[in-house]
Amino acid sequence: MNIVVCVKQVPDTEALIKVKADGSGIDEGGIKWVMNPYDEFGVEEALKLKEKNGGDVTIVSVGPARALETIRTALAMGAEKGIHINDPALEGADAYTTASALAAAIKEIPHDIVFCGMRAIDDDAGQVGSILAELLGIPQVTVVTKLEVADGKATAVKAIEGAQLVIETSLPCVITAAKGLNEPRYASLPGIMKAKKKPVDVKDAAALGISVAAKAKIVKMMPPPERAPGKIVGGEEAAEKAAQLVKLLREEAKVI
Amino acid sequence: MAEKFVSEKTIKFLVHDVFDVSQLVQYPYFSDHSREVFDMVLDTALKMGEDLYRPYFEEMDRLPVSLVNGRVKVHPHVRTIMKECGAGGWIGAEFPYETGGQQLPLTISLLSEFIFNAANYSAAVFASLTTGAAGLIESFGSHEMKEKYLPKMMSGEWQGTMALTEPQAGSSLSDVTTVAEPTDKGYFKLKGQKIFISAADHDGVDNIVHLLLAKIKGAPAGVKGISLFVVPRERFADEGGLEFNDVNSAGIYHKMGYRGSPIVQLGLGEENNCRGWLVGEPNRGLAYMFQMMNGARIGVGLGAAGIASAAYYASLQYTKERLQGRKLSQKDPSTPQIALIEHSDIKRMLLLQRAVVEGSLALLTQCAIYHDLEKVLEGDQSEKYNLLLELLTPVAKSYPSEMGILSTSAGIQCLGGYGYCEEFPLEQHYRDMRIHPIHEGTTGIQGMDLLGRKMTMKGGKAAQLYIEELQKTIQEAREIESLRKYAGDLESAAKILQKVTAHLTSEVAAKKGPDYFLADATVYLEFFGYICIAWQWLKIAVSAVKALESNPAEKDADFYKGKILTMQYHYGYELPKINGLAEILTNSEGITVDATENLFED
Ligand SMILES: Cc1cc2nc3c(=O)[nH]c(=O)nc-3n(C[C@H](O)[C@H](O)[C@H](O)COP(=O)(O)OP(=O)(O)OC[C@H]3O[C@@H](n4cnc5c(N)ncnc54)[C@H](O)[C@@H]3O)c2cc1C
Numbered sequence: 071m072n073i074v075v076c077v078k079q080v081p082d083t084e085a086l087i088k089v090k091a092d093g094s095g096i097d098e099g100g101i102k103w104v105m106n107p108y109d110e111f112g113v114e115e116a117l118k119l120k121e122k123n124g125g126d127v128t129i130v131s132v133g134p135a136r137a138l139e140t141i142r143t144a145l146a147m148g149a150e151k152g153i154h155i156n157d158p159a160l161e162g163a164d165a166y167t168t169a170s171a172l173a174a175a176i177k178e179i180p181h182d183i184v185f186c187g188m189r190a191i192d193d194d195a196g197q198v199g200s201i202l203a204e205l206l207g208i209p210q211v212t213v214v215t216k217l218e219v220a221d222g223k224a225t226a227v228k229a230i231e232g233a234q235l236v237i238e239t240s241l242p243c244v245i246t247a248a249k250g251l252n253e254p255r256y257a258s259l260p261g262i263m264k265a266k267k268k269p270v271d272v273k274d275a276a277a278l279g280i281s282v283a284a285k286a287k288i289v290k291m292m293p294p295p296e297r298a299p300g301k302i303v304g305g306e307e308a309a310e311k312a313a314q315l316v317k318l319l320r321e322e323a324k325v326i
Numbered sequence: 327m328a329e330k331f332v333s334e335k336t337i338k339f340l341v342h343d344v345f346d347v348s349q350l351v352q353y354p355y356f357s358d359h360s361r362e363v364f365d366m367v368l369d370t371a372l373k374m375g376e377d378l379y380r381p382y383f384e385e386m387d388r389l390p391v392s393l394v395n396g397r398v399k400v401h402p403h404v405r406t407i408m409k410e411c412g413a414g415g416w417i418g419a420e421f422p423y424e425t426g427g428q429q430l431p432l433t434i435s436l437l438s439e440f441i442f443n444a445a446n447y448s449a450a451v452f453a454s455l456t457t458g459a460a461g462l463i464e465s466f467g468s469h470e471m472k473e474k475y476l477p478k479m480m481s482g483e484w485q486g487t488m489a490l491t492e493p494q495a496g497s498s499l500s501d502v503t504t505v506a507e508p509t510d511k512g513y514f515k516l517k518g519q520k521i522f523i524s525a526a527d528h529d530g531v532d533n534i535v536h537l538l539l540a541k542i543k544g545a546p547a548g549v550k551g552i553s554l555f556v557v558p559r560e561r562f563a564d565e566g567g568l569e570f571n572d573v574n575s576a577g578i579y580h581k582m583g584y585r586g587s588p589i590v591q592l593g594l595g596e597e598n599n600c601r602g603w604l605v606g607e608p609n610r611g612l613a614y615m616f617q618m619m620n621g622a623r624i625g626v627g628l629g630a631a632g633i634a635s636a637a638y639y640a641s642l643q644y645t646k647e648r649l650q651g652r653k654l655s656q657k658d659p660s661t662p663q664i665a666l667i668e669h670s671d672i673k674r675m676l677l678l679q680r681a682v683v684e685g686s687l688a689l690l691t692q693c694a695i696y697h698d699l700e701k702v703l704e705g706d707q708s709e710k711y712n713l714l715l716e717l718l719t720p721v722a723k724s725y726p727s728e729m730g731i732l733s734t735s736a737g738i739q740c741l742g743g744y745g746y747c748e749e750f751p752l753e754q755h756y757r758d759m760r761i762h763p764i765h766e767g768t769t770g771i772q773g774m775d776l777l778g779r780k781m782t783m784k785g786g787k788a789a790q791l792y793i794e795e796l797q798k799t800i801q802e803a804r805e806i807e808s809l810r811k812y813a814g815d816l817e818s819a820a821k822i823l824q825k826v827t828a829h830l831t832s833e834v835a836a837k838k839g840p841d842y843f844l845a846d847a848t849v850y851l852e853f854f855g856y857i858c859i860a861w862q863w864l865k866i867a868v869s870a871v872k873a874l875e876s877n878p879a880e881k882d883a884d885f886y887k888g889k890i891l892t893m894q895y896h897y898g899y900e901l902p903k904i905n906g907l908a909e910i911l912t913n914s915e916g917i918t919v920d921a922t923e924n925l926f927e928d
Contacts (some may be wrong), residue, residue, distance in 0.1 A: 079581040102334070140361075146366060256374055259415035259428045262366045263358060 071125035071181040071219075073116040075149065076172050076202070077109040079140040080131050080192040093290040095162060105140045108187025110254040111247035114183055115146045118252065119219055126150045128179060132160055132171050138270065145265035146257035152270035153179075157282070159263050165287040169201035174278035176206060181242050183224065188213045188246040203244035215250040266273055329643070329751075331380065331636035332443040335374055335885060336684060337437055340691050341368070343869040347433050347695070353702035356431055357727025364434050370414070371438035378410055379445035386448050387754050393578045397527060398588045404530030405450055411453040418460060425472065426463055426480055436628060440687060443632030447758050450587025450632075451746040452485060454625055455525050458618045459486025459537045461696040463556065466606040466614045470554060475535055486532040487559070488618055489520045489538040489592065494523075496825055497771050499612060500548045504594060504925040506555060506602055506887070516557060516602045517595035520574075524765075525576040526590035527559065533568065536592075537618065538602065539611050545607070554611035557594070572600035573926040583757025612892035620716075620765050620867040623723035623863025624693055630726035630762040631686040637737035637755035644670050644741050644750070666740065675736040677895040681863070683753060684889075686726035688862035693722045713788035714795065717780045719771035725855040727762030728769055734759045766784040769842075773847035776854060778840070782831055789827065796820050796861050803864050806871050812897050816864055819857045819904055826853065826908050834914075841914045860901045867893040 081087060082102040090097050105113075116127045134156060139150040155171050163171070176184060184206070187197035193288045203210035205317075216227035226245055228235045229250075240325040257265075275282050301318065305311040317326045341347045341364060348361045355625055386401045393399075409415050421427025442450035460479040463471050478484040504518025518540060520526070527534060536557040545551030560568040574593040581589065594600045606614055618758045645666040652664055666672045700711035721844040734756040738745030745752045763769045780791045796816065803813035830850065837844035870889040878886065 100881050138595070139366075142362070142366065143369075143679065146370075166822060255369045256378075256410065256414055257366065258365065259419055262363055263428060265366070266358075266363060268362065 071119060071123045071182050071186070073119055073125060073127045073183050074176050074179070074181045075093060075109065075112045075127060075129050075144065075185040076155075076187075076198070077113065077129055077131050077140055077144055078106045078187070078190045078192075079103045079137040080106045080190055083107075083191060089293050090257045093292055095288070095291060101149045103136055103139065105143055106187050106190045106192075108189060108191070108247055108249070109185075110187075112185030112187055112245075112250045113144045113147055113149065114252045115217060115245075115247060115252050116183070117255070117259045119146075119183070123219070125182075128153065130172055130175050130223035131155065134158075134161060140285045140316050141270055143257060144305035145254055145268045145270075146261040147255055149268075151268055154270050155274070155278065156272055157274040157276075162288065163282070164284045165195050166201055166285045167280075167282060169198045170205055170280050171275065171278055172198070173205035174280050175273060176202075180253065182265040183219065183242060184208075184244045184249045186244065186246045188248045199244055206242075206244070208242045208244060210244040210246070212246040213249050215249045216249065217245060227324050242262040254288065306314065327865050329380075330639040331379050332372075332375070332441050332632070333635075333638075334368075335581075335825070336687075336799040337368060337440070338365070339885075339889075340688060340868070341433075341437065343873060344688065345433070345691055345695055345865055347431065349701060350431050350433070350695075350698055350702070355429060355702045356698070358429065359431070367430065367434055367438060371441045371885075372543050374410065374414075375441040375445035378407060379442050379449050381616075381926045382449055383446040384754070386446065387758075390585035391528070391578060393575065396575055397529060398575055398578055398590060400528040400530050400588060401449075401586055403532075404449065404528065404586075406528055407449055408452055408456075408485070410482075411478060414787070416478075417453050417482055418476070418480040420457075421461070421464055421480075425476055430489075430696070431698045433691060433835070436624070436690060436694040437626070440628050440632050440635075440690070443629045445632075445636045446470055446474040447629050448584055449632055451549075451587050452525055452528075452530065455480065455488070455646075456480075456482070456484070456486035458622055458625070458727065459535060461487060462537050462554070462605065462614060462618050462620065465617060467556070468555070468605075471603065471605070474562065475556065475558075476853070478533070478534060483531060484533040484535055484558075486524050486527050486538045487523055488536060488615070488622065488889050489523045489536040490615065491522045492519055493521055499539065499552070502539050502541060502552055504538070506540040506542045506553065506604075506921065508542065509893050511604050513601040514540075514542070514555065515595065516600045517553065519594065520592040522554055522589045522765075523592055523823045524589050525587060526592055530587055534573075535822065536573065537615070538594075539615060542601065542604075542608055549612045551609055552607050552611040554614045556605055556606040557600065557602040561601055568887070582760055583754065584761050596706065607841060614909065619766060620719050621721050623772075624690060624839075626766045627686060627690050627722045627724070627726040628760050630685055630730035630759060633755050633759045633762075634679065634686070634726065634730040634733040635683045637734040637752055637759075638676070638683050640755070641679065641737040641740040641745075642676060642750050645676065648741075652658060672740055672896075674899070675740050677892055678736050678899070680888075681859075681896045681900060682729040684725070684866070684892065685859040685862050686722075686729070689718065689725065689859060692862065693718050697729055698799035700709075710791055713784065714791055716783070717776075717792055720767075720776040720780065720851065721855055723762065723766065723857050724769045724772045724851055725859060727759075728761060728852070729855070730759045732754075753837075769851065770848050771850035773849075777827075777847040777850045778844050781827055786831075793820060793824065796857075799864050799868070804870050805870065808871060809864070809867055812864055812867065812893065815897055815901060816857075819860060819901060822908050823854065823857050825905065826911050829912050838916070841919050842914075844914060845919045846911055848912055849907060849910055853904050853911060856900050856904050856907075860896055863893040863896045 082104045085101045088097040120127050129141050129144040129149045129152040131141050132155040150195055153175050186199035211226040214226045215226050218225045225238050303311050303314045307312055347706050350356045351359050382403045391400050415428055418427040419430040420432055456479050463475055475750045479486050506514035506516050538555050539552050541551050542553050558571055559573045561571040563569040572595055575590050576593045577591040579589050648666045649663040650666055696711040696715040700708050738752045746752050772797045800817050803809040867890050870886040873886045
């Protein structure tokens with residue numbers, strides 16, 4: 071079985087994000103980069119399928135030079151090889167462009183199942199998996215919390231409001247992974263040692279023959295407005311304080 | 327945000343900037359490794375620390391171990407941790423490839439372990455004890471022993487222990503009385519009692535393998551008659567499978583802290599059916615055990631530094647959030663209160679903690695590098711690093727342990743009343759810390775080891791090499807204008823060290839004998855420790871100044887300036903203590919030797 075996992079390198083959830091002064095993006099100084107947590111579920115599920123059915127796991131990532139670390143992390147967990155799509159023109163690419171880069175790379179290799187995370191925790195768009203499935207012309211099941219693959223079919227459980235859907239699909243297909251699908255393993259020390267020697271192909275947009283013209287553009291990034299500081303109601307007596315409070319709620323907060 | 331217990335940035339700064347651990351990959355033994363590999367190992371350790379260890383920190387303390395029907399029960403998560411450590415290759419990480427290890431430099435596995443210790447000390451000891459015990463089999467065991475035990479231990483299925491202590495043989499290991507009687511079947515029959523043995527029985531693994539000291543019947547008295555044995559709790563039965571080896575759990579102790587990990591009293595051979603297999607040659611047991619014990623002593627220092635690190639970050643966070651009081655210069659009571667961290671006395675206590683945590687961690691990393699260099703170099707060079715490591719081991723064990731108590735205590739103090747309450751982790755860190763000056767040789771024993779053995783061994787060669795290492799750092803710091811003063815301070819301190827040492831080793835030892843010579847060995851160890859840590863802080867400051875020269879971003883610059891500030895703290899507040907200590911050591915009238923017991927009537 072040939073399994074492909076798309077992974078994105080994102081800032082650690084603990085990182086303090088600062089928007090650049092000109093609003094063009096975030097300040098990358100001092101940020102720790104990690105694998106998007108939802109993609110980790112994809113990697114783990116791929117490894118489990120491989121361990122059960124045999125086959126090969128290929129990691130594909132669109133990102134700058136540092137994204138190689140994330141590919142190596144997936145290789146250290148147990149994947150076989152990587153494809154690193156690294157092109158300055160793709161920096162900050164929109165979901166469509168990213169998906170078309172991934173599609174172009176994946177088309178060239180055998181793929182029975184393609185995993186993506188349900189969304190990336192940086193821009194939270196949640197579109198790449200679906201666009202990728204369309205571009206590859208294969209079915210998709212999104213936000214999957216349980217997966218079984220047998221007899222050329224995949225049966226996926228997808229949580230929706232108040233219920234669960236059980237969806238069966240033919241292969242190949244795109245699965246986007248949600249929390250609950252599995253517990254991702256830690257990279258092992260032997261895995262880390264081996265990861266260094268596993269092949270990673272580097273490709274740019276020209277090699278993939280894709281257009282880098284974005285369909286969506288980020289006009290400006292800005293932090294949410296800062297919250298005004300709280301106010302402590304003064305006064306000696308409880309009654310006096312209550313009166314103050316009512317006044318403030320009515321006149322300033324305008325909630326009563 | 328998850329609570330912070332270590333600084334990833336500081337760890338990586340030590341690895342890459344201060345100690346340049348990547349220098350090791352030039353040696354064939356480590357040549358499969360690289361800077362990237364080291365980073366990935368540490369990143370994985372950080373992740374494990376956060377997800378695998380830390381979430382059980384409090385629970386393992388509040389639901390401590392118990393003895394039920396003769397078997398010890400531990401928190402069920404211990405089994406998961408042992409499995410993960412086995413599957414991840416952590417237990418045998420430093421072992422050679424032939425035995426299934428990864429030939430990882432000790433420096434990197436030590437820093438990984440620092441992370442686990444900081445996250446949850448009780449949880450971290452199970453795997454590291456197994457590493458130590460397996461290491462003994464790896465170094466001195468027969469081929470058959472290695473085949474039988476190593477795979478199970480390295481996979482985390484079987485626990486390893488070091489079983490030395492007996493009721494009458496604690497600090498004084500030469501008084502071990504467990505007897506091993508030879509048989510003609512290749513094994514010995516053991517009889518005796520061991521106490522305080524860590525992880526000596528528990529249900530987080532399927533079997534326990536004790537590396538145990540005993541005396542072969544008729545062996546000479548004292549340390550020259552002690553041998554090392556492998557004694558499994560369940561042994562391989564002749565007809566296949568495992569059978570009980572008459573190693574009985576007689577009791578567990580109820581400890582002040584470090585409660586997630588059991589210490590067990592063992593009865594060996596109650597039914598005269600306990601078998602042990604000799605490791606290496608007879609009567610060489612203590613020498614073999616010292617290999618493990620030296621590693622374990624570094625491990626104790628590491629545990630202490632780890633706990634102090636977690637306590638520091640907990641208190642740091644609190645002092646940034648809690649508002650209390652106003653600046654002395656602010657007379658207007660209607661102004662808002664300020665955060666604790668704005669008070670000088672709080673900053674002093676935070677700096678004290680940082681100076682202990684990072685100074686200790688630097689010294690431990692230094693020791694690990696010496697170990698790695700000793701391993702890959704040959705001849706004089708190898709000997710040099712061996713001697714430096716031998717000399718510094720008692721310091722690397724004791725400084726973090728003794729200062730760690732003060733450091734976690736300062737952590738409590740930063741919180742005030744809440745520091746004393748279970749709602750915050752500080753009180754547990756303080757309790758967990760207290761074991762470190764005791765196990766693996768008390769501070770008293772370390773002091774005597776340093777002054778009585780290490781400073782004088784090979785005609786004082788180790789001591790001389792150590793002074794040369796200090797000189798190197800002093801030289802480097804001298805070239806940097808802003809560090810010149812501190813280079814001078816360290817140079818003066820080194821002179822005082824030499825003077826005091828000469829006084830003790832030639833004057834006191836020669837004229838008054840060993841009782842007077844070593845009476846204040848613990849004071850000497852403390853004195854030595856401040857200087858040693860000052861050396862490490864100067865090293866750190868040199869790297870920080872260099873990093874600042876490349877104009878880093880503001881946040882990074884603050885990081886490096888913070889290192890320099892902490893160095894200044896150590897030189898300003900800790901190092902000067904050596905003057906008083908030097909006075910004690912040189913003017914001692916030997917009152918503790920001469921004081922007779924009757925003066926303690928009351
Ligand atoms: C939590 C815990 C875990 C442990 N784990 C293990 C383990 O895994 N394996 C194991 O074998 N043991 C273990 N021990 C035992 C530990 O190593 C001993 O407790 C320690 O070595 C001290 O021995 P003791 O308790 O008999 O104290 P003692 O030797 O009685 O010492 C009491 C005091 O006297 C001082 N003293 C003793 N002799 C001298 C001397 N000659 N000169 C000056 N002062 C002296 C000591 O410094 C100390 O301050 C553990 C203990 C604890 C509490």
